[in-house]
Amino acid sequence: MKIAVFGASGFVGRNVIETLKEANMEIIVSDIKEVKNGGVDFIKADLLNYNEVSKVVKGSDIVVHLAASPLPISIEKPKLNARINIEGTLNIMDAAREHGIDKIIFSSASSLVGDVKNNLVDERHPCSPKTPYAVAKYAIEHYLRVYQELYGLDYLVFRFFNIYGQYQYPESGGLIPMVYRKLTTEGSFNVFGDGSQTRDFVYVGDVAKFYLKAIKKDIKNEVVNLGTGKGATIKEVVKVSGEVLGIEPKINYLPLRAGEIGNFVADTGKLKKLFGSVPETELWDGLRETFEWLIGGK
Ligand SMILES: NC(=O)c1ccc[n+]([C@@H]2O[C@H](COP(=O)([O-])OP(=O)(O)OC[C@H]3O[C@@H](n4cnc5c(N)ncnc54)[C@H](O)[C@@H]3O)[C@@H](O)[C@H]2O)c1
Structure with a gap:
């Protein structure tokens, strides 16, 4: 094929x-x-x-x-x-x-x-x-x-x-490579609202x-x-990123942006029914793989 x-x-x-x-x-x-x-x-x-x-x-x-x-x-x-x-x-x-x-x-x-x-x-x-x-x-x-x-x-x-992982560059505007860049250069990250919005x-x-x-x-x-069907809050992503990188992140809370959506997580029932499984990599493990790649100089 x-x-x-x-x-x-x-x-x-x-x-x-x-x-x-x-x-x-x-x-x-x-x-x-x-x-x-x-x-x-x-x-x-x-x-x-x-x-x-x-x-x-x-x-x-x-x-x-x-x-x-x-x-x-x-x-x-x-x-x-x-x-x-x-x-x-x-x-x-x-x-x-x-x-x-x-x-x-x-x-x-x-x-x-x-x-x-x-x-x-x-x-x-x-x-x-x-x-x-x-x-x-x-x-x-x-x-x-x-x-x-x-x-x-x-x-x-x-x-x-x-989606996040290797070959996603900070310039793409993706949240996770941006968290990496900010934490490794400034030790802090700006979050809109209280950071409790979940994403998949x-x-x-x-x-x-x-x-x-x-x-x-x-x-x-x-x-x-x-999707994974499991939500992680933006705040959680910053915290876990800090743990993986060995940095205590400072989170700056900014006013919520207009149009910012609340929780947004996949229902994976259909995926599981058709394929028999859903994506399973835990956030901590995925972030570790991603940061190792970013640290490796791309
Ligand atoms: N990354 C995500 O989280 C995400 C989320 C939702 C949907 N998607 C979709 O998934 C797909 C892959 O996303 P990605 O993150 O790898 O995007 P990407 O921007 O990294 O890759 C897209 C590729 O398309 C190529 N391309 C652009 N214009 C072209 C053209 N005129 N002719 C031929 N090639 C062209 C680019 O050169 C680039 O290599 C895209 O369709 C994207 O819209 C991605």
Whole structure:
């Protein structure tokens, strides 16, 4: 079985590729920017160029789509985000149709839910996306369903929660690498409100293992949360980070920002039902792995 991976130079992509390589899967990887992935066939492709995308997809059985223009840019440039994240994904889906691909695995975002009405958040929670980025993710979930119904293209959607781990750089704006940077440089971290908001932090090594399972198992035409089902408060993340790093963190409490959401944790019932398990790495262990990588000089 041959797997084509888009977004190969990104945070999750690099982890997924390592896991697929370890499992001796045959892979072809692609991104608009090249990062050395050690002995893996790489094709540079812009999602907006159909011919380039088609070359990557051709000859593959399953497509793993992890490429995207990120959330912060979508606020500045919503049209650019729509082009890359909607039109670019449609290019992959059309190429998948053209080449008779078995299944496309898409990385969606739990933020498409918008305001949380019922925590834990399951896949049937009402969705009211609050950013252009989340609108695009929501649109693609619907395009995938419609392509399945019209053309028989099978898919699997993973709705990601807060993923952290190696290859996530502080510049990405991800909470955990930012906590690392602040604690190691200033010994303190700014928290909005009282820091009691819970989030669902998922270690990227677990995410990569679920991609391997999704490739091997015949699970298709489903939207499924990829979270742990266990909430950790922001305050807890800072404290545990301090423990792992051997630093007593000073937490500065700032006023709550407008629009800050409260608790947001995955209901993992469907994930467990389909896959038989949920991501299991404990926060302390995941943070230790992540910080060792960050300390190692990236
Ligand atoms: N990291 C998270 O916590 C998280 C949460 C929710 C959803 N997601 C989604 O998961 C996927 C992977 O996330 P990530 O954190 O690895 O993102 P990332 O930004 O690290 O990687 C995305 C990759 O897409 C590539 N890309 C951007 N524009 C492109 C284009 N026009 N053509 C080809 N490639 C292009 C980038 O070069 C980058 O390597 C994305 O779809 C993201 O939206 C991530």
